[in-house]
Amino acid sequence: MATDSDLTTLTATEMAAAVAAGELSAVDLTKAHLDRIEQTDLQVRAFLYVASDGALAAARVVDERRAAGEPLGPLAGVPLALKDVFTTADMPTTCGSKILAGWRPPYDATITARLRAAGVVILGKTNMDEFAMGSSTENSAFGPSRNPWDLARVPGGSSGGSAAAVAAYQAPLGIGTDTGGSIRQPAAVCGLVGVKPTYGGSSRYGLVAFASSLDTPGPLTRTVLDAALLHETISGHDPCDSTSLDAPVPPVVAAAKNADVAGLRIGVVTELAGDGYAGGVLSCFNEAIELLESLGAKVIEVSCPHFRYALPAYYLIAPSECSSNLARFDGMRYGLRVGDDGTASAEEVMSLTRAAGFGAEVKRRIMLGTYALSSGYYDAYYGKAQQVRTLITRDFSAAFEQADVLVSPTTPTTAFPIGERVDDPMAMYLADLATIPGNLAGNAAMSVPCGLSPEDGLPVGLQIMAPVLADDRLYRVGAAVEGALDQRRGHRLLTQARGIERGAGATGEAGR
Amino acid sequence: MPITRDEVAHLATLSRLALTDEELDRFAGQLDVIIGAVARVQEVAAAGIPPMTHAADLSNVFREDVVTPCLSADVVLSQAPAAEAGQFKVPRILAED
Numbered sequence: 001m002a003t004d005s006d007l008t009t010l011t012a013t014e015m016a017a018a019v020a021a022g023e024l025s026a027v028d029l030t031k032a033h034l035d036r037i038e039q040t041d042l043q044v045r046a047f048l049y050v051a052s053d054g055a056l057a058a059a060r061v062v063d064e065r066r067a068a069g070e071p072l073g074p075l076a077g078v079p080l081a082l083k084d085v086f087t088t089a090d091m092p093t094t095c096g097s098k099i100l101a102g103w104r105p106p107y108d109a110t111i112t113a114r115l116r117a118a119g120v121v122i123l124g125k126t127n128m129d130e131f132a133m134g135s136s137t138e139n140s141a142f143g144p145s146r147n148p149w150d151l152a153r154v155p156g157g158s159s160g161g162s163a164a165a166v167a168a169y170q171a172p173l174g175i176g177t178d179t180g181g182s183i184r185q186p187a188a189v190c191g192l193v194g195v196k197p198t199y200g201g202s203s204r205y206g207l208v209a210f211a212s213s214l215d216t217p218g219p220l221t222r223t224v225l226d227a228a229l230l231h232e233t234i235s236g237h238d239p240c241d242s243t244s245l246d247a248p249v250p251p252v253v254a255a256a257k258n259a260d261v262a263g264l265r266i267g268v269v270t271e272l273a274g275d276g277y278a279g280g281v282l283s284c285f286n287e288a289i290e291l292l293e294s295l296g297a298k299v300i301e302v303s304c305p306h307f308r309y310a311l312p313a314y315y316l317i318a319p320s321e322c323s324s325n326l327a328r329f330d331g332m333r334y335g336l337r338v339g340d341d342g343t344a345s346a347e348e349v350m351s352l353t354r355a356a357g358f359g360a361e362v363k364r365r366i367m368l369g370t371y372a373l374s375s376g377y378y379d380a381y382y383g384k385a386q387q388v389r390t391l392i393t394r395d396f397s398a399a400f401e402q403a404d405v406l407v408s409p410t411t412p413t414t415a416f417p418i419g420e421r422v423d424d425p426m427a428m429y430l431a432d433l434a435t436i437p438g439n440l441a442g443n444a445a446m447s448v449p450c451g452l453s454p455e456d457g458l459p460v461g462l463q464i465m466a467p468v469l470a471d472d473r474l475y476r477v478g479a480a481v482e483g484a485l486d487q488r489r490g491h492r493l494l495t496q497a498r499g500i501e502r503g504a505g506a507t508g509e510a511g512r
Numbered sequence: 513m514p515i516t517r518d519e520v521a522h523l524a525t526l527s528r529l530a531l532t533d534e535e536l537d538r539f540a541g542q543l544d545v546i547i548g549a550v551a552r553v554q555e556v557a558a559a560g561i562p563p564m565t566h567a568a569d570l571s572n573v574f575r576e577d578v579v580t581p582c583l584s585a586d587v588v589l590s591q592a593p594a595a596e597a598g599q600f601k602v603p604r605i606l607a608e609d
Binding site for chain 1: 520529531535538539543545546549550552553555568573587590592606
């Protein structure tokens with residue numbers, strides 16, 4: 001009989017196979033993860049809400065369907081941690097903000113609905129930077145999550161709660177959203193696989209909007225194949241999202257199983273290295289490039305000269321969209337209302353509500369966007385940023401004529417200490433230096449673990465970028481890197497995480 | 513051109529954010545640094561370059577006009593800060609002056 005700690009360390013693929021074969025009940029699997037959350041989440045603080053009863057009920061349905069001989073999807077019965085930015089009809093949705101504390105949305109997001117339809121067991125809602133604005137979860141109104149590699153460090157963000165949950169074996173699957181790197185950067189600093197699908201490949205319906213032209217839901221997992229299975233489960237055209245692509249889902253699962261990079265042309269982006277990147281990150285990155293060459297890939301260098309303007313363009317475009325999107329939080333129809341004393345006007349109540357309900361980063365970005373969109377500044381800021389966006393997309397197109405995929409470090413540093421960047425917004429923004437170009441162009445990108453920094457022993461991510469709707473290439477390359485490194489090491493990277501105990505009977509050091 | 517505290521106060525008004533004096537002081541310094549950094553987009557020679565508003569190259573997405581169920585008033589109003597007689601109850605809209 002497998003112990004709970006054994007169960008939670010299986011891959012999602014293994015869990016689903018055991019459930020489908022009747023060797024393991026979805027209810028027992030769910031209980032093991034709920035126990036794990038109870039044992040570890042006071043330290044990790046990944047979850048804002050745990051839906052124990054709902055999860056067990058969903059698991060029971062999977063077990064009943066299996067017993068009745070009904071066909072099950074490839075992730076049926078597997079538990080998942082859902083970022084608290086997706087609406088859930090049976091759980092609160094807060095977006096990490098006081099302005100939505102306790103809000104019960106009346107409907108499910110498309111992502112939520114597809115997970116349920118696939119028999120995936122949603123354990124609860126995970127912590128995040130408020131309205132997905134941040135790179136550490138420190139902008140959550142409910143306090144930061146912790147990195148399972150070192151509890152004194154951030155798990156990245158904004159999808160840091162989902163990343164921390166998956167890295168702490170509280171769930172094998174997590175869903176995040178990526179607007180400027182919010183899936184890939186937490187994946188990199190937690191030693192996980194994180195994928196930003198092609199923009200429009202995964203639905204935004206019921207995803208509370210931050211920057212609508214950039215927001216993209218995607219998977220956070222411990223293995224590349226698990227990410228591919230989750231990618232396939234949530235993807236595909238959604239008529240409820242006007243920017244959803246009506247195109248076949250790229251064959252990501254087949255690509256993850258193929259894992260062959262022989263003859264593939266891999267472009268190293270000149271502009272995404274050097275100044276600002278930690279030495280330990282660059283040394284892991286360079287080793288990954290050598291590894292890919294040894295596996296038969298053809299490595300070339302490519303230049304994308306406008307990428308150096310991606311960060312400034314992003315911090316005009318995303319705040320501009322945010323200032324419009326967050327205008328809906330007016331204290332009139334749902335959420336917090338402050339100062340309604342019977343004499344104050346609607347406008348005064350609105351201003352008091354927003355001042356009380358939003359945190360500092362959200363306020364900064366709303367004002368920054370308001371500034372960039374103001375008459376007199378529009379052409380010099382927002383208009384110019386949109387032109388830069390065109391130039392960055394053209395850089396990508398030119399680079400993809402020379403290379404099948406592009407690579408870079410996912411983020412310039414390893415996980416930084418909690419508190420280090422909270423008073424310096426620009427320092428925090430630099431975490432997304434390498435991930436933002438992919439969001440602006442809307443193409444597909446992945447972070448896959450590529451080792452531990454020799455400087456601090458913390459995980460480093462390799463970013464892989466592919467053209468629009470060529471998401472399958474990410475999985476070919478990611479699976480090749482993962483397979484070769486796991487074989488060389490003799491175990492998965494994540495088993496070296498020592499921030500928390502892996503479970504009863506495991507030989508991890510105690511958490512701090 | 514530095515961002516002044518008065519400009520930040522104006523932005524806060526436009527943004528419907530009732531900020532405290534302490535917040536205005538802090539945000540003025542931070543927004544000045546951020547706007548200085550993002551102004552680098554102006555270095556790019558972009559004459560004649562079309563603006564890109566969106567990653568997905570889509571226009572005029574049509575669908576059939578089909579009647580589908582919608583949320584009931586009870587469900588929607590259950591999340592309202594205040595409701596009365598099947599409607600949202602809001603503070604007064606018109607100012608007295």
